[in-house]
Amino acid sequence: MSDSSSGSVPPHSVPPLSIPPLSIPPLSIPPQWVIEKKRDKEVLSEEEIRGFIAGYTDGSIPDYQMAALAMAIYLNGMTFEETAFLTDAMMRSGELLDTSSLTRPKADKHSTGGIGDKVSLVLGPIAAACGLDVPMISGRGLGITGGTLDKFEAIPGYRTDLSEAEMIKVIQACGCSIVGQTRSLAPADKKLYGLRDVTATVPSIPLITASIMCKKLAEGIDSLVLDVKWGRGAFMKELDQARDLASNMVQVGRSMDKKVSAVITRMDQPLGRSAGNAVEVQESIDCLKGNGPEDLMEVTLALTAEMLVLSEVADSPEAALAQCQAAIDSGAALEKFRHMVELHGGNPAVIDDPTVMTAAQSIEPFAARNAGYVTDVDAEAIGRGVLVLGAGRTRAEDGVDHAVGVSQLVKAGEFVEAGQPLCLVHANPASQLEEAHDWFGKAFSLSDEAPESNASLSLITETLR
Numbered sequence: 001m002s003d004s005s006s007g008s009v010p011p012h013s014v015p016p017l018s019i020p021p022l023s024i025p026p027l028s029i030p031p032q033w034v035i036e037k038k039r040d041k042e043v044l045s046e047e048e049i050r051g052f053i054a055g056y057t058d059g060s061i062p063d064y065q066m067a068a069l070a071m072a073i074y075l076n077g078m079t080f081e082e083t084a085f086l087t088d089a090m091m092r093s094g095e096l097l098d099t100s101s102l103t104r105p106k107a108d109k110h111s112t113g114g115i116g117d118k119v120s121l122v123l124g125p126i127a128a129a130c131g132l133d134v135p136m137i138s139g140r141g142l143g144i145t146g147g148t149l150d151k152f153e154a155i156p157g158y159r160t161d162l163s164e165a166e167m168i169k170v171i172q173a174c175g176c177s178i179v180g181q182t183r184s185l186a187p188a189d190k191k192l193y194g195l196r197d198v199t200a201t202v203p204s205i206p207l208i209t210a211s212i213m214c215k216k217l218a219e220g221i222d223s224l225v226l227d228v229k230w231g232r233g234a235f236m237k238e239l240d241q242a243r244d245l246a247s248n249m250v251q252v253g254r255s256m257d258k259k260v261s262a263v264i265t266r267m268d269q270p271l272g273r274s275a276g277n278a279v280e281v282q283e284s285i286d287c288l289k290g291n292g293p294e295d296l297m298e299v300t301l302a303l304t305a306e307m308l309v310l311s312e313v314a315d316s317p318e319a320a321l322a323q324c325q326a327a328i329d330s331g332a333a334l335e336k337f338r339h340m341v342e343l344h345g346g347n348p349a350v351i352d353d354p355t356v357m358t359a360a361q362s363i364e365p366f367a368a369r370n371a372g373y374v375t376d377v378d379a380e381a382i383g384r385g386v387l388v389l390g391a392g393r394t395r396a397e398d399g400v401d402h403a404v405g406v407s408q409l410v411k412a413g414e415f416v417e418a419g420q421p422l423c424l425v426h427a428n429p430a431s432q433l434e435e436a437h438d439w440f441g442k443a444f445s446l447s448d449e450a451p452e453s454n455a456s457l458s459l460i461t462e463t464l465r
Helices: 031-039 046-058 063-076 080-091 119-129 148-152 164-174 187-198 205-217 239-255 278-288 294-310 317-329 332-343 379-391 433-443
Strands: 107-111 134-138 176-180 223-230 259-266 362-367 372-377 405-407 421-427 444-447 460-464
Touching (some): 031 046, 046 187, 063 187, 063 205, 080 187, 107 119, 107 134, 119 148, 119 176, 119 278, 119 294, 176 332, 187 205, 205 239, 223 294, 239 259, 239 460, 294 460, 317 332, 379 421, 433 444
Parallel strands (some): 134 176
Antiparallel strands (some): 259 460, 362 421
């Protein structure tokens, strides 16, 4: 058991613990000249990229000029060197987390997002129990993909707004802290992310790479494992797109002297058997108790093992997987989760009593109309159904209903009788239940014939090292 006398970290209890941003000289040419160069498919210099990002961060370059440059990058791309300079400029637009007081290898993982992806909630405590320090800065859900912070905030009292120093204190105590991006960390990315969302420039590999890597590398980590998802329920629909993004991020990380690898995983069906916020917290706790769904544990253990090997805590993937399983079997990983929740101000009773989280007012089965074998569960359709229930957001400023979602999802290959639940729908009065049911109806495909066995089909497509 964790030492309850340590208590949660009180707000603003310790002074800032960070490395000041780099001083960048202003652009020596008008900003529109930089835009013109990229518009005309020319290569930008390091000084032009750094100066432009510095000006955008301090407000001397307005949103409309940044939007124009983002569109030029979206249309014409960037070289690897340009992308690396952009990443570094955005990372150094704010303070860097000072992790010099942490004595264990510092590692993190990032996912490009998917339906039912609660891997971080399980992976962080396992990695900490296996000897890593995990400073994990996570995000909120937007659109059909859920956000790690929204899931944790389903736990009463859990603070995602720790300062950098508070985060370090938590890691020193339990090995893992999962928080949101602070105002001082990569502020250029925070501004640019919102701008990209409203200017149709989100799906750009250089801009995605810079946005992800600038935040992760600002954490002061030694190594990073990327979970790059592809498929219907992922941002990248095609494998080639996922490979390009993964390769770009790995190269950028290595150019900045970090150990980086990428695991490319499929996201056609929801990961695990739940999608929402509170329901995913419960499933994550089940995983740490050794009762997790097979597909979710496959991805979680593969990513955690990759972290251990990359950090040289394990000699081989096989040894790393054995360490991860031992951390679950012994209860050490569950205790790391309990201690982290407690230190973040959350109610650790959630470990043994999920009813401490707000429950939906109705939990009703979504029943199969006929008997048959489940041949497909469309992750995107499930994600859209959960979104209209209120578990997600369509705008960054929207709130979420932590109680709603789906649980006990059937999996492809399983047989259901007519009237048997395909999932349980957790809804509140404000939920758009009829529309959600329409999406769930589109999600499940049934057949009279059993599908070919997919027991041998791994969700791990490949790993880039």
